Amino acid sequence: MSNSAEAGGTPARSPRERFPLLTLIFERFLLSLVLLFAVSVLIFAGVEALPGDFASTYLGQSATPETIANIRAELGLDRPVVTRYFDWLGGVVQGDFGTSWASRNSVSEQVGKRLGNSLFLAGFAAIIAVPLAICLGMLSVHFRDRMPDKIINVISLAAISLPEFFIGYLLILYFAVNFGIATFPATVYEGMGFLERIQTIALPTATLVLVVLAHMMRMTRAAILSVMSSAYMETAELKGLSSWRAIVKHAAPNALAPIINVVALNLAYLVVGVVVVEVVFVYPGMGQYMVDAVTVRDMPVVQACGLIFAAVYILLNMLADILAIVANPRLRHPR
Amino acid sequence: MPDTHLLSVRDLKIEATSYPPGEQPKRITIVDGVSFDLQKGKVLGLIGESGAGKSTIGLSALAYGRGGAEITGGEVKLDGIDILKLGKGGIRKLRGARICYVAQSAAAAFNPAHRLGDQVIEATVKHGLMTKQEARQRALYLFQVLGLPSPETFGDRFPHQVSGGQLQRAMTAMALCSNPDLIVFDEPTTALDVTTQIDVLAAIKHAIEETDTAALYITHDLAVVAQISDDIMVLRHGKTVEYGSVQQIIEAPTQDYTRALVNVRQTAREEAADQSNPLLKVDNVSAEYSNGFKVLHGVSLHLCKGQTLAIVGESGSGKSTLARVITGLLRPSEGKITFDGKPLTLTLKNRPKDDLRRIQLIYQMADTAMNPRQTVRDIIGRPLTFYYGLRGAAKTARVRKLLEQIEMGNGFIDRYPAELSGGQKQRVAIARALAAKPELILCDEPTSALDPLVAEGILKLLMKLQEEQQLSYVFITHDIAIVKAIADSVAVMHRGRLVRFGPKSQALSPPFDDYTDLLLKSVPEMELGWLEKVLATRRMESAGH
Numbered sequence: 056m057s058n059s060a061e062a063g064g065t066p067a068r069s070p071r072e073r074f075p076l077l078t079l080i081f082e083r084f085l086l087s088l089v090l091l092f093a094v095s096v097l098i099f100a101g102v103e104a105l106p107g108d109f110a111s112t113y114l115g116q117s118a119t120p121e122t123i124a125n126i127r128a129e130l131g132l133d134r135p136v137v138t139r140y141f142d143w144l145g146g147v148v149q150g151d152f153g154t155s156w157a158s159r160n161s162v163s164e165q166v167g168k169r170l171g172n173s174l175f176l177a178g179f180a181a182i183i184a185v186p187l188a189i190c191l192g193m194l195s196v197h198f199r200d201r202m203p204d205k206i207i208n209v210i211s212l213a214a215i216s217l218p219e220f221f222i223g224y225l226l227i228l229y230f231a232v233n234f235g236i237a238t239f240p241a242t243v244y245e246g247m248g249f250l251e252r253i254q255t256i257a258l259p260t261a262t263l264v265l266v267v268l269a270h271m272m273r274m275t276r277a278a279i280l281s282v283m284s285s286a287y288m289e290t291a292e293l294k295g296l297s298s299w300r301a302i303v304k305h306a307a308p309n310a311l312a313p314i315i316n317v318v319a320l321n322l323a324y325l326v327v328g329v330v331v332v333e334v335v336f337v338y339p340g341m342g343q344y345m346v347d348a349v350t351v352r353d354m355p356v357v358q359a360c361g362l363i364f365a366a367v368y369i370l371l372n373m374l375a376d377i378l379a380i381v382a383n384p385r386l387r388h389p390r
Numbered sequence: 391m392p393d394t395h396l397l398s399v400r401d402l403k404i405e406a407t408s409y410p411p412g413e414q415p416k417r418i419t420i421v422d423g424v425s426f427d428l429q430k431g432k433v434l435g436l437i438g439e440s441g442a443g444k445s446t447i448g449l450s451a452l453a454y455g456r457g458g459a460e461i462t463g464g465e466v467k468l469d470g471i472d473i474l475k476l477g478k479g480g481i482r483k484l485r486g487a488r489i490c491y492v493a494q495s496a497a498a499a500f501n502p503a504h505r506l507g508d509q510v511i512e513a514t515v516k517h518g519l520m521t522k523q524e525a526r527q528r529a530l531y532l533f534q535v536l537g538l539p540s541p542e543t544f545g546d547r548f549p550h551q552v553s554g555g556q557l558q559r560a561m562t563a564m565a566l567c568s569n570p571d572l573i574v575f576d577e578p579t580t581a582l583d584v585t586t587q588i589d590v591l592a593a594i595k596h597a598i599e600e601t602d603t604a605a606l607y608i609t610h611d612l613a614v615v616a617q618i619s620d621d622i623m624v625l626r627h628g629k630t631v632e633y634g635s636v637q638q639i640i641e642a643p644t645q646d647y648t649r650a651l652v653n654v655r656q657t658a659r660e661e662a663a664d665q666s667n668p669l670l671k672v673d674n675v676s677a678e679y680s681n682g683f684k685v686l687h688g689v690s691l692h693l694c695k696g697q698t699l700a701i702v703g704e705s706g707s708g709k710s711t712l713a714r715v716i717t718g719l720l721r722p723s724e725g726k727i728t729f730d731g732k733p734l735t736l737t738l739k740n741r742p743k744d745d746l747r748r749i750q751l752i753y754q755m756a757d758t759a760m761n762p763r764q765t766v767r768d769i770i771g772r773p774l775t776f777y778y779g780l781r782g783a784a785k786t787a788r789v790r791k792l793l794e795q796i797e798m799g800n801g802f803i804d805r806y807p808a809e810l811s812g813g814q815k816q817r818v819a820i821a822r823a824l825a826a827k828p829e830l831i832l833c834d835e836p837t838s839a840l841d842p843l844v845a846e847g848i849l850k851l852l853m854k855l856q857e858e859q860q861l862s863y864v865f866i867t868h869d870i871a872i873v874k875a876i877a878d879s880v881a882v883m884h885r886g887r888l889v890r891f892g893p894k895s896q897a898l899s900p901p902f903d904d905y906t907d908l909l910l911k912s913v914p915e916m917e918l919g920w921l922e923k924v925l926a927t928r929r930m931e932s933a934g935h
Binding site: 285294295384388 | 456485486490500502503550
């Protein structure tokens with residue numbers, strides 16, 4: 056029957072109309088690749104433009120024009136910028152980030168260990184923060200403008216208003232120093248057991264959770280509230296459903312897209328923004344590695360860290376976009 | 391015998407707080423002293439214009455106040471128990487179980503994230519009235535009774551995958567699923583095309599009879615309610631105007647207001663005899679959207695000076711698209727348009743300013759067609775400045791003159807759109823079109839968002855202006871009654887094609903093509919038993935085929 060209707064003048068449907076979901080996902084993927092490439096250019100250019108010079112920092116007092124020239128030649132800094140960029144990019148594509156200028160170690164190897172540590176910390180914080188934030192968001196919609204909502208709001212606002220290093224020091228003061236129930240510093244090392252690891256990172260995890268919780272919770276609340284006035288929420292109420300069921304079953308699925316987006320943004324923040332927290336807790340992650348490299352102008356390390364942070368950011372946002380697209384029943388089930 | 395009453399409403403009073411811009415909030419009474427009784431298996435029609443409080447009364451049967459409305463007085467008794475005195479939990483047990491609600495726009499009232507079947511059975515299962523299995527069986531039965539296509543798999547679909555008429559029937563199935571004692575139908579067919587409306591109406595009527603459910607049927611269309619109700623209550627400004635049996639209301643109304651409602655569709659105008667000298671000529675025009683979807687297929691028609699061409703068709707028939715092509719907003723892929731003997735440029739951008747001036751538009755939603763931050767003076771004054779360079783006192787004088795022409799007083803000149811009623815907004819929109827001194831006005835469903843009596847006023851105004859200024863109208867509508875009343879020539883459109891065109895007397899007289907026949911027969915008439923008659927002829931025809 057539908058065939059005869061189509062024969063009546065409408066042209067054959069393009070792949071875009073037949074598979075809207077796949078097309079959109081493919082578009083996002085391509086876009087992410089382009090973006091990553093653009094970021095690599097920016098990072099390289101930015102590092103180039105930094106004031107100061109590795110050779111003179113490294114040599115310190117013994118810097119003479121000849122020794123500086125020697126080191127520059129050894130590191131290949133005398134070659135044109137474009138050549139160096141494509142050299143670097145070629146290595147990066149194969150997973151080789153070059154050699155650290157300061158330690159002469161392979162950057163990839165170092166980054167590998169550090170990234171694992173950072174992801175462990177961020178992932179653990181995310182496992183706690185995301186479900187907690189969404190539950191609190193739904194709770195505060197359920198109790199909107201009443202006491203529980205206000206309490207949740209005030210506490211989360213307070214947490215977001217304090218800088219993370221301050222929260223970190225507060226937690227250290229109370230839980231590690233005064234009560235002695237947590238460990239500090241939160242340094243993990245190879246060969247540490249899983250449970251021990253979790254115990255060690257309790258405080259930095261708590262700090263990160265507190266920092267990202269409020270944003271996600273408030274966005275969840277706002278996103279759900281904005282669909283609460285929809286006609287189908289009235290339908291749910293007139294069906295005699297309980298308010299909690301109406302929120303969880305009828306409002307939340309329609310507020311998924313903005314919630315997914317804010318969750319992804321915060322996950323990215325967890326990975327990228329842990330720099331300060333890692334330094335406070337002496338945690339051997341990417342953040343600390345990058346900070347150390349910046350102080351000695353160890354450019355291959357800075358570039359590698361920058362690019363990885365950017366890649367995480369782009370990847371998470373791409374995932375969020377794709378999930379938000381998949382969450383839309385109109386795209387998942389085309390007519 | 392009060393015992394036999396299923397629903398008994400006494401002295402209902404409903405209030406709300408309104409927040410007028412720049413003033414103190416004030417209490418307003420929406421419904422005042424309304425009483426009625428409803429017996430098991432009977433249907434009471436609530437009728438009135440918008441703001442009459444009919445939806446509010448309907449929702450009070452579920453002890454629900456929409457948008458801050460509060461039931462402040464009276465009682466609503468269901469089987470002798472005042473449901474207003476039940477607590478939150480008690481009311482929740484009734485809603486979706488014994489009393490159900492069918493909303494005006496099923497498209498908005500269904501949750502887009504869930505399958506229709508799950509939504510239809512949700513309340514029944516959650517209230518513990520049936521197991522999931524039983525509820526699915528019941529839903530299947532109801533889908534069949536309501537004539538939904540492939541009822542076995544219908545429930546697996548998402549709301550966006552079915553048509554508006556099907557959604558409205560699915561909503562009825564959702565309401566009937568729990569075997570309720572009472573259903574509140576809140577304008578269930580208003581948003582539908584006439585040809586769809588008649589099917590949904592028949593399906594609802596059949597389902598109500600089949601399940602012996604009582605219903606409150608809310609509508610602004612007396613002809614519709616006459617087909618389905620046993621009793622009718624006419625409401626105005628939150629008060630009862632008249633309450634009686636269908637027969638009494640339709641055939642012997644006692645109140646002036648009811649009489650006006652019954653007779654609302656009886657203005658008619660003789661068509662012009664000479665239709666040979668076209669002002670606007672549309673020649674074999676086709677158009678498509680940018681994605682290649684063809685929306686107009688070779689449409690040719692014409693309109694003479696000082697006359698009205700009515701374009702009828704249901705939504706998606708291409709009638710508004712044709713107007714967009716004439717204005718130049720959408721470039722036709724083929725064909726040409728001649729205006730006053732000269733070809734019109736196909737795109738808006740290259741059109742000379744004077745051609746722009748000579749063709750003006752009036753939209754369906756006057757609300758969205760006006761800048762809410764501008765006063766009436768600015769809205770009407772804008773074309774005066776744009777086309778005629780009028781400013782200051784000259785402009786104000788002209789605006790006043792225009793306000794006079796649209797029968798609105800000087801007091802409106804500094805009001806904002808939000809401070810006007812629907813009919814007044816549409817009048818201002820007409821004045822804005824008139825300000826350019828056009829020869830042709832394209833009216834895109836200018837009355838379909840208005841109540842019948844208000845719409846009648848707008849139509850009369852348009853006719854008067856046509857007499858005075860020799861205006862020509864292209865009048866786009868889905869309402870055959872309006873076509874009969876005002877048109878000189880008629881074009882019937884269906885799926886992007888012109889199926890019929892000619893002077894009114896020819897276009898609306900037999901022999902008909904199939905579509906025009908269906909369209910004309912689907913328009914509800916103010917006559918008892920009209921629905922049965924139409925359905926009976928349909929059955930005979932389909933048996934004959």
